[in-house]
Amino acid sequence: AQKVTQAQTEISVVEKEDVTLDCVYETRDTTYYLFWYKQPPSGELVFLIRRNSFDEQNEISGRYSWNFQKSTSSFNFTITASQVVDSAVYFCALSRSNQGGKLIFGQGTELSVKP
Amino acid sequence: GAGVSQSPRYKVAKRGQDVALRCDPISGHVSLFWYQQALGQGPEFLTYFQNEAQLDKSGLPSDRFFAERPEGSVSTLKIQRTQQEDSAVYLCASSSDRLRGEQYFGPGTRLTVT
Numbered sequence: 001a002q003k004v005t006q007a008q009t010e011i012s013v014v015e016k017e018d019v020t021l022d023c024v025y026e027t028r029d030t031t032y033y034l035f036w037y038k039q040p041p042s043g044e045l046v047f048l049i050r051r052n053s054f055d056e057q058n059e060i061s062g063r064y065s066w067n068f069q070k071s072t073s074s075f076n077f078t079i080t081a082s083q084v085v086d087s088a089v090y091f092c093a094l095s096r097s098n099q100g101g102k103l104i105f106g107q108g109t110e111l112s113v114k115p
Numbered sequence: 116g117a118g119v120s121q122s123p124r125y126k127v128a129k130r131g132q133d134v135a136l137r138c139d140p141i142s143g144h145v146s147l148f149w150y151q152q153a154l155g156q157g158p159e160f161l162t163y164f165q166n167e168a169q170l171d172k173s174g175l176p177s178d179r180f181f182a183e184r185p186e187g188s189v190s191t192l193k194i195q196r197t198q199q200e201d202s203a204v205y206l207c208a209s210s211s212d213r214l215r216g217e218q219y220f221g222p223g224t225r226l227t228v229t
Contacts, residue, residue, distance in 0.1 A: 004157075035217065043204065045158070045220035091157050101146060101210060102171060103218065105157030 002027045004094050006106035013082055014114050021077045021109045023092030029053075031097040034068065034075045039108070040088040051075065082113045117141070119221035121207050127227045128197045136192045136224045140209030147190050148218060149182055150206040158206055164190060197228045 003026040013019045025034065036048040049059065051068050059066045063080045079086055089110045093103040120139040128134050140147050145166050150158035151174075160174040166187035175182070179198075184190040194201055204225050208218035 044222045047217040102160040
């Protein structure tokens with residue numbers, strides 16, 4: 001079965017702190033895709049990143065970075081120097097290459113960045 | 116360009132009523148997905164269209180749920196004889212590449228069944 005686990009339900013940090021959101025996934029497929037989405041209070045899910053299972057290179061985009069490790073089935077997300085605008089619910093998701101792209105989401109991690 | 120739009124944004128229905136939720140995907144996106152998001156949970160897949168063809172409806176929770184996309188653009192999710200457990204946010208997403216492309220989500224329709 002495919003499953004995504006985000007063990008951290010809520011995280012609270014003070015502005016400028018670094019914060020890492022954990023994501024662990026389960027799949028027997030060799031080809032799959034991993035995603036992170038941000039859901040601000042407005043409710044609209046915003047795409048952040050896609051990774052395919054053959055690309056384990058870490059990625060950095062501004063203050064955001066992602067660490068993909070197949071050996072531990074993890075795809076963690078780090079925000080450096082957090083800002084109040086980073087406050088949102090963050091979802092990790094998995095899709096299988098043979099299932100038309102439907103996303104399997106984790107439960108989400110609610111990040112609160114306080115000034 | 117315009118993103119995915121959904122209407123209505125909020126819907127209150129009395130138990131037993133039928134509701135219809137509309138999704139306008141990004142122009143040119145062939146793939147369209149519906150998800151259901153309960154309070155405090157991650158979205159859960161309901162159904163998927165490739166153009167007008169409904170290729171996967173494995174996530175629809177009961178035969179009271181029906182989705183269509185007759186001309187391969189706008190989609191409607193219909194729920195018949197609504198029940199309280201149907202209360203949730205219904206999200207629509209579209210994608211230009213169903214296998215590898217990211218899905219762009221609309222703002223959702225919050226359905227409350229009283």
